[in-house]
Amino acid sequence: MWQMPSQKIYVLFQASVLETFDVYRQNSRTATEAGGVLLGHVRGEHLEVIQATPPLAGDVRHRMQYERNDPAHQTIADLMWRQSDGETRYLGEWHTHPEDRPSPSRVDMNGWTHRALARQDGRATLAVIVGRVGLYVSLVDGAGETALFLECQSS
Ligand SMILES: [Zn+2]
Known part of the structure; x- marks a missing residue:
């Protein structure tokens, strides 16, 4: 669980989500970037991520x-939303980077901002980059403003 000190927003990643991140970590010289959507629950200001689509x-x-061009990511998100009576919803995006401690590119920032603007619930995009060592986690709103949660080391 990670905490943003100023606003006390918690983001909880279920173990299965971290396992998915680990599977696609770019640890080899030839591994390509991977990614998908993050699905889960909204608890007030807090987020619980329960699934990362591969x-x-x-x-x-x-x-x-x-x-993320395959429309099936959205299909999975819609399916989980319906099956959970709206409890499980789209939270954001994840992808990998071939760098130890990842930082977002301009393309990443623009993409997350567009995703936030497209959301009907008006929430910011939960944005995760999985690096070879660290994880970058932030919330990006429709104005491109970023709340940074952490840059951490994986164990
Ligand atoms: Zn990127």
């Missing part, structure tokens, strides 16, 4: 590029 066949995956 990269799918229609996605664009290169050494330093990932585009």
Whole structure:
């Protein structure tokens, strides 16, 4: 669990989500970027991430590029939303970077801002980058403002 000191927003990642991140960590020299959507629960200001969709066949995956193009990510999100009576919803985006301590590119920031603007619930995008060592976690709103939760070391 991670905490943003100023506003005390907690983000809880279930173990299965961290396992998915680990599977796609770019630890080899040839591994391509991976990613998907983050699904889970909203508890007041707090977020509980219960699923990260894995990269799918229609996605664009290169050494330093990932585009979530496969429509099935959205299909999975819609399905989980319906099956949970709206409890489980879209929270944001994750993808990997071939760097130890990842930081977002301009393309990443623009993408997260657009996702936030597109959300009907008006919430910010939970944005995660999985690096080879660390994890970057932030919330990005429709104005491109970022709340940074952490840059941590994985054990
Ligand atoms: Zn990126």
